[in-house]
Amino acid sequence: MIYLDNNSTTPVLPEVIEAMLPCFAESFGNPSSIHACGRRALAHMKEARQQVAALLDCEPAEVTFTSGGTEGDNLALKGMLNPGDHLIVSAIEHSAILAVCHWLEKQGCEITRVGVNAHGQVEPETIRAALRKNTRLISVMMANNETGVLQPVEEIGRIAAEADVWFHTDAVQAAGKVPISTKKIGCDLLTLSAHKIHGPQGVGALFLRQGTPLRPQLHGGHQERRRRPGTENVPAIVGLGAASRIAQAGLTDGSIERLGSLRDRLESAIASLVPETRVNGCGAPRVPNTSNILFEHTGGEALVLALDELGIAVSRGAACSAGAADPSSVLMAMGLSGEQSRSSLRISLGKQSTADEIEKAIAAISDCVGKLRQNSTICWSK
Numbered sequence: 001m002i003y004l005d006n007n008s009t010t011p012v013l014p015e016v017i018e019a020m021l022p023c024f025a026e027s028f029g030n031p032s033s034i035h036a037c038g039r040r041a042l043a044h045m046k047e048a049r050q051q052v053a054a055l056l057d058c059e060p061a062e063v064t065f066t067s068g069g070t071e072g073d074n075l076a077l078k079g080m081l082n083p084g085d086h087l088i089v090s091a092i093e094h095s096a097i098l099a100v101c102h103w104l105e106k107q108g109c110e111i112t113r114v115g116v117n118a119h120g121q122v123e124p125e126t127i128r129a130a131l132r133k134n135t136r137l138i139s140v141m142m143a144n145n146e147t148g149v150l151q152p153v154e155e156i157g158r159i160a161a162e163a164d165v166w167f168h169t170d171a172v173q174a175a176g177k178v179p180i181s182t183k184k185i186g187c188d189l190l191t192l193s194a195h196k197i198h199g200p201q202g203v204g205a206l207f208l209r210q211g212t213p214l215r216p217q218l219h220g221g222h223q224e225r226r227r228r229p230g231t232e233n234v235p236a237i238v239g240l241g242a243a244s245r246i247a248q249a250g251l252t253d254g255s256i257e258r259l260g261s262l263r264d265r266l267e268s269a270i271a272s273l274v275p276e277t278r279v280n281g282c283g284a285p286r287v288p289n290t291s292n293i294l295f296e297h298t299g300g301e302a303l304v305l306a307l308d309e310l311g312i313a314v315s316r317g318a319a320c321s322a323g324a325a326d327p328s329s330v331l332m333a334m335g336l337s338g339e340q341s342r343s344s345l346r347i348s349l350g351k352q353s354t355a356d357e358i359e360k361a362i363a364a365i366s367d368c369v370g371k372l373r374q375n376s377t378i379c380w381s382k
């Protein structure tokens, strides 16, 4: 199989599995227990917290472990807002934010969804213009999951600070692909998920700047400074720590540049081999692993299925909605028509991707698009 759907999830690296194994064996203890077995588990968790903090450029005490990106986003928004508060989000957030916005509206919060330009980027001044007296929080993602477009989070962070408003960013798709510094961004909360950085599924972290008044959403024990009670998932947390360490190393050892050049090769080859294509978001800075390509007059779902037949895994968009027939709200917000959005494909590379795989994918994509277009012409002419 050629797996090019790494924005949905990434394969767990062997080093990550290796790091997790002791937590199922000699270090199986409850990290809250004071005996040696518990202390061993606690020591593993402490190291993981330091590794996550190093990736995010923050203090270990500012890291709260969660069950993943969805929980982190839910905790950030629900934990910061009260009825009557105003929240500003971008229209291209993941459903882990947008669905919470729906819920918050029902609880009496006011929400402004700010649009994006044709390149898929939020314009910071639209955030400033949306500020109100009762604005309590701004939440704008760092990199979009469908297009990979990077958002101007540092500028938004400055606007939030000037207005004395809390700022959350969902960095799930940015982590491991670009450097993240919570200090430079100036965010108060930031969401991370392990399974997008070659760690295990079902674990993540929420960065919470010291002094940020978050209301926990679960009630129970004293774990995670009472911000997220419940016995910690130590093996998964250790996996997140190892994945964070490897992701951080990858930012300076040339692996990111390698991914970027594979992605660029894919895009330039497709542009020269397949007529009527366009890279969605190409006018903006993007993470180096993601390519979202519009193949005019080609059903994206049919293309995903045709490539799957050939053993190539790609997707039409976000994994949680890619199966749905609805067009992508992200691409529609960028001005694509419903038909163009349905004819777009997301190809996302991972650490395991090779040049040979990319060459095979280029050949398969150009072949499948040609055949699908030919079939649809035959259908139309019948």
Ligand SMILES: Cc1ncc(COP(=O)(O)O)c(C=O)c1O
Binding pocket: 007, 008, 067, 068, 069, 070, 071, 073, 094, 096, 141, 143, 144, 145, 170, 172, 173, 193, 194, 195, 202, 204, 318, 319
């Ligand atoms: C930008 C973004 N935020 C949040 C999530 C949800 O993360 P998780 O799958 O860990 O719940 C995803 C997953 O696709 C994502 O891409």
